[in-house]
Amino acid sequence: MSHSSLPVLFNKQPILSTQNTLLGFHLSLDVVGQKTLDEAQWQDAIAELNIEVEKSGGFDNLTKGLRTFYSAPTETLKVSSLPNFSHDNLWIEVHSSVIENKTYLTNLKEILGQGIRLSIQDYQGSEKDKKLLSIAHTVKISSQAHSLDHIKVLTQALPNNTDVILTHVDNEELREKLLAAGFTQFEGHFFTEPVIAIQAKPLEGSRLALVKLLASLNNPDITFEEVVNLIKTDAVLSHKLLSAINHPSNDLPHFIDNLKEAVSFMGLKRLKFWVNMIMMSQVDDVPKELLATALIRAKFLEAVAVHTGHQVDSERFFMVGLFSTLNAFLKVPMVDIVDKLPITDEIKIALTQQKGSMGKALFIVRALEQGNTQFIMMGHEGMNIMEISSSYMKASGWANQTLSAL
Template identity: 25%
Template sequence: MFSFVARQAIFDANMNTVGYELLFRDSMTNRFPDVTPEYATAQIIVEQFLGAPLGRLKEYSAIFVNFPYELLVQGMAETLPKDRVIVEILETAKPTPQLLNTVKKLAAQGFRIALDDFALGDTWNAFLPYISIIKFDVRENTPDEISGYLNDKAHLLKDTLFLAEKVETQEEYECFRNMGCTLFQGHFFSKPVIHSANKLFQNQEITLKLMKEVNADSPDFGRIEALLKQDLALSFKIMRYAQNIVFNARGIKNFRSQSLKDVIFYLGTNELRRFVLVSCLTSVNKVKTDDIYYQSLVRAKFCELASAHSISRHAADDAFIVGLFSQLDSIFEMPMADLLSQIDISASVMMALKEQKGPLYPYLQLIELYENHNWEEVSALGHRLGFNRSMVAELIKAATKWTNSIPSDVS
């Protein structure tokens, strides 16, 4: 249950680390696996930006992500945080009018765009005003060829940074630094380093049902919400996705959503379809979710039911999220505070999960006490919330029945 990525550091002229390029891996073997560029980029998006949080990288670090042509024109780059990501156009991309329109749109939204290993002629001239960084492969082009290109296109490259990649010697570093390159990448500085992280797995059948519903002529948002609530991975990922979209569209970094229902209505049909597209591209796996996923779903439904039946009647949608995300720290083996900073949740949910207090926390505390067979404390807390131990048992039974009704993964 791990995701893998290789990070190769990018340095400035003083050899300070200023960013990383993310390179897809499917194991601790440090080479690109036999997959398509589209699959590799989709996995990077889901696993590094919607799944395992990026908080372990320094906040000021730029993150270079390779994008093949198809994913660019489909708008997949727009799903990532524009303040951290450098959209890197792969060398296999063709400079079509459609790609140019995509690049113009990304630049207008505030994304930084890098051009990687491109032909040094005039083919890409129309793109240059929108390019923030040009990457030169020093193994493919000689210093004279690169210098000649920079001199010839100087009028189009006034605000562009130049990165020399695959630098392997001190002499190459000094040569390209003197030429005007201010960013550097290569084995002379640092080889790619593989990192692994615990991975969220989606329920295959729920994912396929969600894909079908979202792509219907008239999607049923209530049905979409019901499907999302049946899958921990999809719920967490769509909240991270929504945070990126909110920031990119409105510049709001600390937007706090109230529920999955709010997220669905905010995103709308087109964004939901794009979310499902990238999620489904990466959802194929043969690993079944383990007991902690099952327990999280039982907790979620219990908290929802308990809040609706208690004397205080707190928001059932928020209570559901408290139960659903209550074990994220165990799944990722990361502090809960780091995880919650990656998603949009209400203040009351944040308080319950991060600080273990507030109006919603007693519902989570109650089911945790029940799981640990602390019957006297279950009775005391249940009484404060307005129901006895037998009613708690009935709510547990109802939550378990709901969880058991969720389709199992396709084997």
Template identity: 25%
Template sequence: MNKHQPLLARQPIFDRDMAVYAYELLCRDSHENRAIVVDGDQASSQVLLRAFTDLSIGEVVGEYKAFINFTRNLLLRTPPFSRTQLVVEVLEDQIVDNHLLASLGQIRAQGYTIALDDFTINSSSFKMLEYADIVKLDVLDLTDEELRYHVDYLKPLGVTLLAEKIETYEMLEHCKSLGFELFQGYFLSRPQIMSGRKITENRQTILQLLAQLNDPSTDIQAIEHLVAQDPVLSYKLLKLINSAAFHFVCKIESLRQAITLLGLIQVRSWITLLSMASIDEKPRELCVSTLVRARFCQTLGEAVSSTKRGDSYFTVGLLSTIDAFMDAPIDELLQKISISETIRDALLYYKNVEGKVLEIVKLYEKADWDNIDWGWLEEHGVEASALSHFYTESLVWVTSALESLVFDAK
């Protein structure tokens, strides 16, 4: 296996309304289940080159900004990339001297946005605040008292405060109350559960649809009837299937025609996604990340199993975020949906090949390279370079699919 193939992942950064503000692009060199020394210059350079040259930045982050880590060596050179989308993120362990400060001044003067990563106030770090637009605070690394102290110190300076490593809904709300404007972390993939909360009528109706839809005994005629009862869902499905994501030469004009060409399992998956996307008060990014995960699971599943149709892998990726959509534990939700035992075991216990693929994809999304089972992938004929390709291909593919997905009031 190629141990030095660049790996790229992205993590969304949200504003107070839970709309995407930007993505941070992540890279590491470690492909082994042990700690190794990472070359920061190489990692950052690989992300820059992959995002701006191997791919177009629009394919990676769309219209949003891209936060990319910059080491001291990279900061001392003028970044030759788009100042409208690139956010220069200064890593926390850089030596702060006159050379670095002068470079930050030049970068700022050229119109780039500068963010300070994992910032803590000390005798040298405060000197960079003059050049900073955004300051990122690690909510897991700071006590609540320290967090409040930093907020009180930084807010009068006019910088935008970003809370990173938010892993719970409660911490998100707490940081909002402190005055943070931007938020980053893995909380979106988890349900926002409140004591005594009931599933709303909107969610209950959709859950009933999903139960019928994913019942293996439900045939084509029954699915046609289900979708026909919802004209908006029918319209969205046909619009989606006729998008650039599917590359059909002829126009698809009926659900039966779509099932014939795509297959019953895949059509079920798309109706499931469209139904979940219509849930009230859920951010658009949850649908985006779900679709990226589903496509990534599909392409990786096809590679490890040598199959041309990875529909079951797509379904596993799709249903893996149902708890965040429904605001209820996934094990309780799956009891109400008649899915196959294979998919259930994959979702709950990471069992079987589908489960292994889902586990690897979720680790990849978090850039947790050290815990990915590279040996298992190699045994199944997948190199690190292929995994990186599958992920970036999923981002590009989802961009095409999203042109036809409608997110009203998201």
């Protein structure tokens, strides 16, 4: 099996608090399909992972320096085989079955000796789980595998100093039930699947204004002058745009203090992206991680376009990724939003039904977010698993760097 075709997927899940504050991430390294790797192949895979993450700005950029829970096949969990993580905020996630293997226990002791902490994966309250609690003070419980009543029973029996994180929280309705039951840490992309009332309110007020502004901005026939005039109507938008342009990361030769110069400097495509992003960031009552998700999806879909022979449509792939979260931002069905946007039927179908080449790419990134590796068994139009994994990591790194300018 060649280095570039190893069936290894690197994935990332956010962990959020009761206030939707980002607490950290779960990073996982998984073999996709019914394949196994030998030790040399795992070393290859981890070496490639380190290279790809460095291209994305390093692990600190990928995880924003927050708590990081890393899970991988047990045979790779030894100090010499860990990716290039900083140990300060690192937890290694293990299943309680490790206590049955002396080699793995020895490896864990060495890991603990490096100042790295342990978390119990898929905690079920078994005798093996309870033994592992003596060295692991964080447990993860699957909200998918257990009823709420059973989760309560499991957590009530835990020692008082145990940190509990609920996993597989993939929609807002489930998160609200868990929140009402007193739980405080949730792993998953629940914020991309909002609760929308059956009789959803029509778009109105500031949110209707946002969609109208997005519609005008993304009209394919819009001119530089029209973009400038649109931005001028919103003082906050103008200020944020100039602040973003003058961010140190852009390394400008001089300070830009007016919109006309900003337009000339950025070019229409880049300007439209920044205005789209700033407008979406101004929506109230949504977690900041939702904007990061929008950017990751956009950049990932752009990479898919390049990898699969759709480079001429890369801008449209990017737009589908960016706009795919508008239903979560606005708390209205996607079908109601696309009707108000000047987009082609192909883009509308991609956003509402995940069909067509752009829709398939959107389906893949959403499955990645949910940690669902089954979808990828056949790859995507010739992209192998490592290419998909690498593109997702690069998109995550790019999104974090881009958001730092806001």
